[in-house]
Amino acid sequence: MIVRPEPDRDSRPWWDAVRRHELTVQRCDACGRLRFPARAVCNACRSREASWTPVSGRGRVYSWIVNHQRFAPSMTEPLTILAVRLDEGDDLLMYGNLTEPAELCEGLPVEAVFTDHDGETLVNWRPLPG
Numbered sequence: 007m008i009v010r011p012e013p014d015r016d017s018r019p020w021w022d023a024v025r026r027h028e029l030t031v032q033r034c035d036a037c038g039r040l041r042f043p044a045r046a047v048c049n050a051c052r053s054r055e056a057s058w059t060p061v062s063g064r065g066r067v068y069s070w071i072v073n074h075q076r077f078a079p080s081m082t083e084p085l086t087i088l089a090v091r092l093d094e095g096d097d098l099l100m101y102g103n104l105t106e107p108a109e110l111c112e113g114l115p116v117e118a119v120f121t122d123h124d125g126e127t128l129v130n131w132r133p134l135p136g
């Protein structure tokens with residue numbers, strides 16, 4: 007069993023970009039502020055006009071959890087789920103699984119990887135070398 011993403015009006019363009027292996031955030035058309043997760047209104051200026059813009063796919067570990075619950079028979083190892091602050095802004099937080107073992111600490115540089123599985127594409131994270 008796989009838990010499938012359920013895009014809504016605001017997040018559907020993000021999921022469409024992820025399917026193309028592009029990482030994007032919203033940019034306010036009025037004041038230029040970046041925002042994520044997707045929402046209809048700019049926190050800074052209240053404009054409802056926004057566009058989707060690519061980001062580098064790099065960030066730093068903000069926090070994480072290690073899940074030991076086996077949600078599916080295919081899960082053989084504990085699953086580490088990261089909260090990542092994108093390099094483009096401290097208030098741009100994305101979540102995803104850690105794809106390879108790492109000595110985790112707050113601020114560890116990571117990069118996004120796109121994981122295609124069973125017809126879905128998810129954003130996960132791996133440590134940057136060095």
Ligand SMILES: [Zn+2]
Pocket residue numbers: 034035036037038039048049050051052053
């Ligand atoms: Zn704005």
